[in-house]
Amino acid sequence: MTTGSSHPTPEKFFDMAFAFERTAAIKTAVDLDLFSAIASGADTTAAIAKQCSASERGVRILCDFLTINGLLTKTGDRYQVTADSRAFLTKSSPMYLGGTLHFLTSPAVIGNFDKLTATVRAGTVAPEGNFVAGTEQDLWVNFAKAMVPMMMPAALGIADALKIKSAGRVRVLDIAAGHGIFGVVLAQQNAQAEIVAVDWAGVLSVATDNARKAGVGDRHRALPGDAFKVDYGTGYDIALLTNFLHHYDTPTCVALLRRVYAALNPGGRAVILEFVPNDDRVSPPIPAGFSMMMLASTPAGDAYTFAELQSMAREAGFKSVTSHALPTPETVVIAVK
């Protein structure tokens, strides 16, 4: 960081201005399956170019750029994947995230950032950019399909935090289930778990499909409808609210948590998965920075701090509210009725 006494440098200006190049570079590397090629042993520009059906000039400059940005290492003229790139960017890895890029950087997502100045002025996204309009949208079907690999580590973390394997018979309400993977993992780890998944009908078909593929289709029921309006019923032991609250303002979150509270058995647990920044709202970088995505694409969403989530849950009636770290940038918050 520059201090007041040193000569000012435009490094950070350049870094921000040209940041768009990085998004393009990782998309292109994934399009070419370049990380898989390097991980499989192609380590020179010529070998990588051959395996990726690309040009040597293009591959050299792209690999150098990825090295500068920490996704590859370079020794002499030879490139290697980093441990992170091997885990998340080679296709044979179970943690492969390359497929999520199509959604994360889709024209609908990036288009909202072309209008960011107007959004900051207005304080809310224009209607046509609103990702959380109350209608079924193809966007969320694509999202549901894209996000499974990215969300699997969190799904496993939630199962651990709930000690689901030893939880006995449990009824689980999976709200805004999307891909459904959070409920599916609980059902896989506990043969006595029954899942009721709520989402718009179009999106829910993705969850139903994933449940069937995972072999838990007989304990996975679809409850189509708007999460704010559909009758959940009662008698649930666990309610999953994964990556959902951040789309809404505090009163809306509290209203939803009240509905969840009413649906839970005494002692039942609401499981909130969120990007949770520290109270300073500027750390850690990924959870704190997530609020920018909510500014650009929702009317009033945010990345809420633990204190804010705790306050919402208590206002809705919950007693104990605790936080659980995950091996991902997100946090699990569990509120007990």
Place this chain on the structure above:
Amino acid sequence: MTTGSSHPTPEKFFDMAFAFERTAAIKTAVDLDLFSAIASGADTTAAIAKQCSASERGVRILCDFLTINGLLTKTGDRYQVTADSRAFLTKSSPMYLGGTLHFLTSPAVIGNFDKLTATVRAGTVAPEGNFVAGTEQDLWVNFAKAMVPMMMPAALGIADALKIKSAGRVRVLDIAAGHGIFGVVLAQQNAQAEIVAVDWAGVLSVATDNARKAGVGDRHRALPGDAFKVDYGTGYDIALLTNFLHHYDTPTCVALLRRVYAALNPGGRAVILEFVPNDDRVSPPIPAGFSMMMLASTPAGDAYTFAELQSMAREAGFKSVTSHALPTPETVVIAVK
């Protein structure tokens, strides 16, 4: 950096995937003149929102995002500009770079990155994205106007490297002059300097205008035409090749340097301003990363190392070739005939 033994984390994946948000954030901050507002004393969300005619939600999230990215600092609920932001992003600063963003992130520039995969495959930009087609282009007129503040520190650095104030009577050939500011600064610092500026006629009018405004119009002559074809004449003491060679492949650069060599007097100096990476081509980050822009937007351009520039200059006949650091990410290379 992740090592092989630690748990892999998706931080760098997220950093790259969402990098486009940073470009949008700095553009919006500049659009709102947010840094000037904070530098002038508005340091709370409410005060900044009022001064920028924006919403508090938008300003809070934007300021937090700029803090995460090192362009602001935050203490409690109050924001401050950094020394770098004060220098480069407040409008009253002579080093203000905000105006360059319109060109640096114009649709023409970013559009080439939407086609990066095809470019890496082909090894060369598609004709419609080619920034260096041999015709006059509005793009370069805009570029010439935008780049003056960004280039002024380099122009002053070149004047120092040439010891221009004590150089006596000099004739200067300013090739692909653009805004003309490199030649103009030499003329300002040395009343015996005469500048001949070469560029396409449309672009050259910007240089002529800047020379007149700087009070050196009587010693600044326009020589319109293609830098590869126009007759430079002879008898020059200095030839400026600023931010030009990176658009071309090595044989083209050598051919141009031969033309420059022929136009110079014995002992004359060719001054090459470039992003010059180290021999590893992956450091320092900004000069090394510049090759990505050349991949995306030129048929065969690159960020050349000092060894490569030295080799080109020698092949064109130059004797001594030396490197001079600047207070910017670029380097001055001086080749003596």
